[in-house]
Amino acid sequence: MDIKGKKLLLVEDDRNLREVLTEELQDRGMMVTSFEQTPSLTQITEAEWALLDLRVGSENGLQFLKDLKEKFPEVKVVMMSGFGSVASAVKAMQLGAHSFISKPVTPDMIIKAFTDQNVGEEVPEQEISLARMEREYIDYVLQSSDGNITQAAKKLGLHRQSLQRKLRKNIPNK
Incomplete structure (x- = not known):
């Protein structure tokens, strides 16, 4: 193209x-x-x-x-x-x-x-670390809460400050 x-x-x-x-x-x-x-x-x-x-x-x-x-x-x-x-x-x-x-x-x-016309091709499965899975789940819950940290923290059973600390951490590479 x-x-x-x-x-x-x-x-x-x-x-x-x-x-x-x-x-x-x-x-x-x-x-x-x-x-x-x-x-x-x-x-x-x-x-x-x-x-x-x-x-x-x-x-x-x-x-x-x-x-x-x-x-x-x-x-x-x-x-x-x-x-x-x-x-x-x-x-x-x-x-x-x-x-x-x-x-x-x-x-x-x-x-x-x-x-690229091949968008959406199946991505090869890779092992994902527990830290990466945790971060992705937190992002998912935060996304479903429209970015509201207080609401997301309640859904996750965390204090708002604890969630903010987790969000400030570096994202795992794997």
Whole structure:
């Protein structure tokens, strides 16, 4: 698939990553409009592709994904996150994302996520550590509580502060 001339909306709060991705993707022929924060939908006049960070500052990229798909139903969206979990990826796909990729990302990974026709192929099963499973379950419960930490802590049988401590910990690699 030819990507030259594709209009890409990029929402990423990390300035260095946003600038590098913008430059690299423009060098490959894409027309990139980037934002440091989730923009107002009135700022967007058209969108073919959108690369959205799951967490933009204190905002949730999933809500912006939902709003963007309502205004531009044909936009192809790829979500990315450094804190990706199965629950987040599933929720993004339910809201209309084409793909979900984990940071760190490269321009080639991004282009492949947009152009790959084999999205949804079966992923080979890997062993997952207990810490990783715990974090994914916490993310799932937090997602089902619409991001409300107090409500999620009640569902998990934890104090709110305990849940916040768990969320601040690094995500296990495996």
